[in-house]
Amino acid sequence: MRFTFETSSDGVREQLFTLGEIPGVLWTPDGATGPRPLVLMGHGGGQHKKAPGIVARARRFVVGYGFAVVAVDVPGHGDRPKDPEYDRIATANQARVAAGAELAPLIARFQALVARQTVPEWRAVLDAVQDLDRVGAGPVGYWGVSLGCGLGVPFVAAEPRVRAAVLGLGGALASAEVAARVTVPVEFLLQWDDERVPRAQGLALFDAFGSAEKTLHANPGGHGEVPAFEVDSGVRFFARHLG
Amino acid sequence: MRFTFETSSDGVREQLFTLGEIPGVLWTPDGATGPRPLVLMGHGGGQHKKAPGIVARARRFVVGYGFAVVAVDVPGHGDRPKDPEYDRIATANQARVAAGAELAPLIARFQALVARQTVPEWRAVLDAVQDLDRVGAGPVGYWGVSLGCGLGVPFVAAEPRVRAAVLGLGGALASAEVAARVTVPVEFLLQWDDERVPRAQGLALFDAFGSAEKTLHANPGGHGEVPAFEVDSGVRFFARHLG
Numbered sequence: 001m002r003f004t005f006e007t008s009s010d011g012v013r014e015q016l017f018t019l020g021e022i023p024g025v026l027w028t029p030d031g032a033t034g035p036r037p038l039v040l041m042g043h044g045g046g047q048h049k050k051a052p053g054i055v056a057r058a059r060r061f062v063v064g065y066g067f068a069v070v071a072v073d074v075p076g077h078g079d080r081p082k083d084p085e086y087d088r089i090a091t092a093n094q095a096r097v098a099a100g101a102e103l104a105p106l107i108a109r110f111q112a113l114v115a116r117q118t119v120p121e122w123r124a125v126l127d128a129v130q131d132l133d134r135v136g137a138g139p140v141g142y143w144g145v146s147l148g149c150g151l152g153v154p155f156v157a158a159e160p161r162v163r164a165a166v167l168g169l170g171g172a173l174a175s176a177e178v179a180a181r182v183t184v185p186v187e188f189l190l191q192w193d194d195e196r197v198p199r200a201q202g203l204a205l206f207d208a209f210g211s212a213e214k215t216l217h218a219n220p221g222g223h224g225e226v227p228a229f230e231v232d233s234g235v236r237f238f239a240r241h242l243g
Numbered sequence: 244m245r246f247t248f249e250t251s252s253d254g255v256r257e258q259l260f261t262l263g264e265i266p267g268v269l270w271t272p273d274g275a276t277g278p279r280p281l282v283l284m285g286h287g288g289g290q291h292k293k294a295p296g297i298v299a300r301a302r303r304f305v306v307g308y309g310f311a312v313v314a315v316d317v318p319g320h321g322d323r324p325k326d327p328e329y330d331r332i333a334t335a336n337q338a339r340v341a342a343g344a345e346l347a348p349l350i351a352r353f354q355a356l357v358a359r360q361t362v363p364e365w366r367a368v369l370d371a372v373q374d375l376d377r378v379g380a381g382p383v384g385y386w387g388v389s390l391g392c393g394l395g396v397p398f399v400a401a402e403p404r405v406r407a408a409v410l411g412l413g414g415a416l417a418s419a420e421v422a423a424r425v426t427v428p429v430e431f432l433l434q435w436d437d438e439r440v441p442r443a444q445g446l447a448l449f450d451a452f453g454s455a456e457k458t459l460h461a462n463p464g465g466h467g468e469v470p471a472f473e474v475d476s477g478v479r480f481f482a483r484h485l486g
Contacts, residue, residue: 192450192459203446206461207435213470216435216461218449227456229483233476240472 001128012062019128022121023079024072025049027058028134032066035136037242038129040122040162041071042144042152044169048078057143060235065243068135072125074147075117086114104201108173111150118151119158126161139242143234145169145189146196146223153205157181164241166234169194169223171201172208179208186214187237189226196223244371255305262371265364266322267315268292270301271377275309278379280485281372283365283405284314285387285395287412291321300386303478308486311378315368317390318360329357347444351416354393361394362401369404382485386477388412388432389439389466396448400424407484409477412437412466414444415451422451429457430480432469439466 005016008030015026028036039061043051049071058069076083093106129135142165144152149170156165157178165182168189172179186209190202206216215237219227248259251273258269271279282304286294292314301312319326336349372378385408387395392413399408400421408425411432415422429452433445449459462470 190459212463214463215470215472216433216459218459218461220455220457227458229458232479236475 001131010059010063012059019072019125021080022072022125023049024070024125026129026132026135027062027069029062029066032068032134034134035138036066036068036134037138037141037238038068038070038126038135039141039143039238039242040126040155041069042118042122042142042148042155043071043074043077044145045147046077047147049073050078057231057234060231061238064235065239067141067238067242068129070125070129072121074151075114086110089113103196104171104173104198107150107196108171108175111147111175112154115151115154119155122155123159126159130161139163141165141238141242142167143238145226150175153182154178156184164238166237168217168226169197169202170205171197172204173201175205176208179205180210183210183212185237185241186211187234188214188216189230190216190218191223191225192218192220194223244374253302253306255302262315262368264323265315265368266292267313267368269372269375269378270305270312272305272309275311275377277377278381279309279311279377280381280384280481281311281313281369281378282384282386282481282485283369283398284312285361285365285385285391285398286314286317286320287388288390289320290390292316293321300474300477303474304481307478308482310384310481310485311372313368313372315364317394318357329353332356346439347414347441348416350393350439351414351418354390354418355397357390358394358397362398365398366402369402373404382406384408384481384485385410386481388469393418396425397421399427407481409480411460411469412440412445413448414440415447416444418448419451422448423453426453426455428480428484429454430477431457431459432473433459433461434466434468435461435463437466 001019003015003017007014011030013028013030017024041054061067061069073080076086140161142156142162146169149167153175156162164185166187188206244262246258246260250257254273256271256273260267304310304312316323319329383404385405389412392410396418399405407428409430431449
């Protein structure tokens, strides 16, 4: 793990790093020492580790509760090179949708493919970040919606360090079978008028989680229109389960 | 409005009253003066104005945010006499269910009938309580699940003083048409494994609300198993919209 750039503002220390080929960013409280809860955040499709929705939530976790937060670029996103194989599939999928194919199953297959790469990458990131004195082996949370849900469900299912997850804007086609193996508390965000994930698919994914504690938050609006008050709700959810 | 008994504990003043034939209870902060938000709470079937779930939430509203809270007994409940007509219908419905009839449509028709009495009653209660100096004409919220939802939807639709409502454990059969006339922010509680309200009926009622801001909170478990963290969520919801 190699730190490449560091800055600090309003009590939050932000460090860019690379772990092998993975570019990432770590947020911790200024002057933090000793172990603390850690939240890994997965960004959405076409976004990156420092997308505004990621940064805003990360700062809330750090400032409000003293958590550490880490986010990395998904392959083909942010500071990572384009992946010719993923690009080829994405282009083929666009052509299929233009020809009338359903979008959801194509997204599902694509995310399952990418997850085969990101699950081990994210586990390696946890290993590296938890080796730092100011993070340590505290409880871990996962936050990710849309692509961050499609990649997050298999990650949460595979990684016993994760004790709670905020997921959402994803459907059962992508993740139902794997979701049954998720047993930690889940807060699941669903957009009632999601133009990318059919409502029934989102409800079926919520239904599929194996967790005894899971809570569905559904709100009107499209895929990108999760209301601001859900940010507060996610912060409180992690405070309850990791704090 | 006649006050009949008063007590105070932990900063909360509790006053029993009658308004005509309606027995009620008013909670306000100890020593409160001047106008403040008011929450009207509707209890569940077979319960009453001081059921534990009502009292616990009422105290949270008063202590946390300085709100006033009022609850009254629904006809045939609590300190009110049995209503022969309602009793006759309830007995007939029990016989129909025993003979294999579906429960939900019977509940729906019954609640619609009772609401024709409770909507004007509750409006009169608002009038009386808001005449008190320590309550005044501040914003009003409504909280009610199960029977409190079946009676609450027509009340919220009819009463312009209500600015926000927590509803839930109710279905579209009872309330969909009236729900379309509800336009204030709604937080709607749905129990994923509700044995009394079919899941599809609960989702359809959420869908039916005319509100631009409405948020569905669905959790695993049966009709009576709303998780404790939803109490906090309801408190924050009213703080956001009435505070």
